[in-house]
Amino acid sequence: MKSLLIKGTKSTPTVVLDPTNDRYVFAGNSLPENAAEFFEPVIQWLRTNSEGLPPGRNFIFRLSYFSTSSMKAFYMVLNLIREASLMQGKAHTISWQIEDDDEFMSEAAENFEELLGMSLERVQLTAEQATEESKKIERYVDAALAA
């Protein structure tokens, strides 16, 4: 199964869908001018591969901000993960990482839970922890793309 790695920018998130190393991460800002275009390969990867993933994978969402068009795309992403979980009978988990009691991200998690009927595990991070985690994933993507 081929991995999908997208290096983040100031306006687009880092995306790691890497079954080889069992890493699944969405991180950073998500304010692309065209969300449909940006997320198309992500949605396509999940449609093609999510049912073939081993059960019980952990998907990490550590987002700083997203626009409403990205919110729609994340809804589609979460729904595909939910559907794959239902097919396999063993849920993948969603770690929804929230920096410094971010009310915006907490409310987004509540909205997604209500709309999708699935629970997101809230993980509180300090600003320092969030920065460190972001650096780690940037290094990971850089190394993977360079390989």
Added chain:
Amino acid sequence: MEKSLTQYQGALSSEVRIQLTDLIQAVALANIGKRTNVKKLCAIAIELLDNAQRYCSNGNIRFEWQLQGDLLVVRIENQAAERDAQRMLESIQAVNRMGPEELVEAFRSQLTNGKFGEKGGAGLGFLDIARKSKGPISADIAPLPGGDYWCRSEVSTNLA
């Protein structure tokens, strides 16, 4: 009474949009502090900028973010094709007619329909702005020489 005005007039690229977002977040934090959720307020401006970038026909905008006491006013002006200008006006008028429960229902319905517009929009921006500002969105359009339209939208929200 505390007052701050952040204005930008010129080309709107993705880079400018992100820089403006960072700037108004910093201005809001300095002026509002913990009084309310700064990210939610900035979301109003971000959605207006997002929309303007998607539909602006000449690449230029005029943007204002004004804080005066407990009132935040966000304004944006841009040029757009007639079809896009009319659609913006109709969308805002439709949103302004909705009550709070209708807004919530329309937002949910639009969020979950799995469809994007031809320019990658989700059709959620004005619904989200209305929910966050808890008031009507003001909008005007007028024809310009050459066939395009001038568009203005303005959102006021009370922070108290």
